[in-house]
Amino acid sequence: MRGTLNPEQHAAVEHGDGPLLVLAGAGTGKTRVLVHRIAHLVERGVAPWQILAVTFTNKAAGEMRERLSQLLGDGAERMWIGTFHATCARILRRWGERVGLRKGFLIFDDDDQLKLVNRLMKEAGVDEQVTPRTLLSRFDRAKNQGVDPASVKRGDFVDDFVAQIYPQYQAQLLRENAVDFNDLILHVLTLCKDDEAGPRLATQFRHVLVDEFQDTNRVQYELVRHLSSGTHNLTVVGDDDQSIYRWRGAEPRNILDFDRDHPNAAVIKLEQNYRSTGTILDAANAVISKNADRHGKSLWTDRGGGDLIEYKIAGDDRSEAWDVARAIKEMIDEGGSSPRDVAILYRTNAQSRPLEEQLRRYGLPYQVVGAVSFFERKEIKDAVAYLRLIANSAADSAFDRVVNEPPRGIGQTTIDRLRAHTSATGFALLETAKLAARGEVAGLQAAARKKLAGFVELVAGLGDVVQAGASVAETLIQVVERSGIRARYEAMDSEEGRDRLGNLSQLVNLAADYDDEAGEEGSLEGFLERTALTAPADEREQGDAIRMMTIHMAKGLEFPVVFLCGMEDGLFPSLRERDGVGEAEALEEERRLAYVAITRARDKLYLSWARVRRVWGKDSMQAPSRFLDDLPPACLAQPVRPAAPPRPVYTSAPAMAPRKAKREWDEYDQRSSSSDDEPVFHLDADVREPAADDPYRPGREVSHAAFGTGKVLEARGAGPTRSIVVEFASVGRKTVLARFLAPA
DNA sequence: GTCGTCCCGGGTTCC
C-alpha cells in the first residue's frame, strides 16, 4: 500500500511530530494521504482515541471512518472523526456544564434561529427595512470571527437593531438551554480558557488533523490551535483554489499564513493529479486561472487527453433533465458504466426536481445526497419539536411550534398571554402553561385553560413513555399518534397527507437505526443531537445509484462521469447581491466552485444549460454561464460560441434580421420533438411577471430596428415566442417578439 | 378567539 504513494505523498504520510501543512490540488490524493497518515500514526503507537480528525461534512467523515476501519479494524471506531460541529458537541457533552450548558442542550438550526429573531423583532417593534435574515447573518458573521455581534459597528442603520436584538437572542438561547451552530464552537473556545478543561483539551489529542483547511473560519482555527497547543502535532490539508465557504466566514488566509503561525511547519505540495483526464484538467485550469486572488500552482497529470467535454443547450429545464437522463440511459445500456459511476451536480438544491422526474421516467436508480433537508420539512420539524419539548421542558421554541399543532384551539392570544407571564416570572412556556391550567395565570378564559391543560397532559404523558424506557422510535410513534398528527394527515386523504405520513415513518426508521446503533447508550438527547448535526442522506449510501447533489456537497468526492447542469448566468455563477461581500470577490468564489465542480470528474464531463428555467413556478429566460466562455475550445466536443442565444441587436438590414434570427434559433435548439414521452418545450402566452433583471420588464426603454425606440408596457410568454408590448414613439403600440428588440 | 383562505414575497450553498 505504502509503495503506491509518490515521494511527496509518502513524505506527508510519514512526517513525524510537529506542524505539517499539505498544499494539495484537486485530485492529488489528499484524502488518501490523510487516511494513510492516521493509520501510520496508529502503527507508531498513537492510541486511536488520541487522534482527532476534522472534516467539513459528515459525508467526508463517514468516508474517512470507513477507509480507516478497512485499514485498522475496530481501532477506527474510537477515533475522533467528525465535523467541527459534531466534535464540539461531543466535547460539550463532557464539559458543557462549565460554560453554563445543562445536560441535553438543544442545537438550534437555521429555521429555529430565524423564528426566534423574527419574534424578538416583532416584540421590539422593529419594522423598518430589516429582515430577520439580515440580522441573523450579521450575528453569524460576527460570531464566526469570534466577536460580539452587538459590538460590531458597520456604520449603517442595521447596527442599532443588531445591538438591540442580539442580547435578547442570546438570552433566550440560554433560557432554553440551547446553542446555535456557532455557539457550539464558541463555547468550546471558552472552555479552552477554563482552568480545568483548558489544559486537558490542549493535551487530550496527540495528533490533530484538519481536512479542507481553507474552509476554516477564524473561530475554528483558534480552536484547532488550542487543541494542538500541547503537542504542536497539527496536520492541515487544503487547497486555496477550493475555498468555497467564504460566505460562512471561511478565511483562506488561515492556510496561506499557516507557516507564519507555525514557523517550524513542514510544507509539502502535492501537484500531480491522479484523478482526471488531461482534457478535464485543462478545462478546470482555464476556468480557475481567471481568478486574480490565488496562490497559483501547477497541477499536472500523466493521464492522456481523454474524451472531449460534451456540451448541450436545452430549451427548458425539463428538456435539460431529459437530455441528462437519456445520456445516462444510453451510457448504461451500452455497458461499461453503472449508475454509481455517475454524478449529477448542480448549484442549488431546487434544481434536483426536474432531474429526478426524468430519471424516474427512465427507471434509473438515483440518490439525492444531503438534499433539501429532510429535517426541514414541516411534519418532521413538528415531530422533532415534540421530542425536544419532552426532553427539555425549557424549550420555548419547541413549545411555540407544537402547542397548536395539529390545531387544538390554542391561538395567538392565549400564547401571548402565556408569554407575557413568562417575561414577568422567567418561567418557561410549558411551565407557565401548567400554571395556567391550574388557573394561576391571569387573563385566560376557562376554555383556554382547559385546552392548555390538555396539552400539558399530552406532553406529560409522552414524558412518562420515555420514563418507562421506551426507545426513541417507540416514543416517536407515540408522539405522532397521541398528538393527533397522524389523524390529521390521514383525514386530509390527499397526496400531500400521505407524503407527510411517509416522511414521518421514515423518521421513525431513522430513530430505529439510532436505537440499534446506540444500544444502551441511546437517549432522546442523543437522537436529537444527531438530527441537528446530520442529514439522513449522510448516513446510508444506496448501492448502485446515480448520485445527485450540490457542488458544495460534492467537494472531496470524485466520479467517473459528471453531469454539471444549469450552466446559466445568474444561477451559476449566482449573481445575487450579498451583504458585505464585493461583487468581484463573490464572483471569484463562484469560479472556485466551478473549478471544484469540473475537477470532480475522472473521465467524462457533460455541461448543460437551459434557455428557460422555471424558478418559483415562473419561467425565466436564461443566458449561458460566463464560465463557459473560459473553456478552451479544444476541450469541447461542441462549440460554446454559436450556442449563445440569438442577439436581439440589429443595427442594419432590418429585413434580413428576422430570418437570420429564426434560423439561428432552430439550428441550435437541440430538442427533437419526435418522441412521445419527451417533455415539450413549454410555452405560455400568459402575462408573466418578468424577473428583476429582465431587459424587457415594463417601463424599460427598448429599441427595434424598424420602429425605433419605445417603452415596454407588458411582457408575455417565454422562450422563442416571448412577445413584448411596446409603446413606440413613432408608430404607437405594437406587440413584437422579444428577439427583435434590444435594450435601448 | 380561533380557523380557513387568499395573497405576497422569497438569501443559494452547509453544519
Add this chain to the structure above:
DNA sequence: CCGGGACGAC
C-alpha cells in the same frame, strides 16, 4: 412552489 401574514367567517 411553499410558508407566513392579513383578513374575514364561525
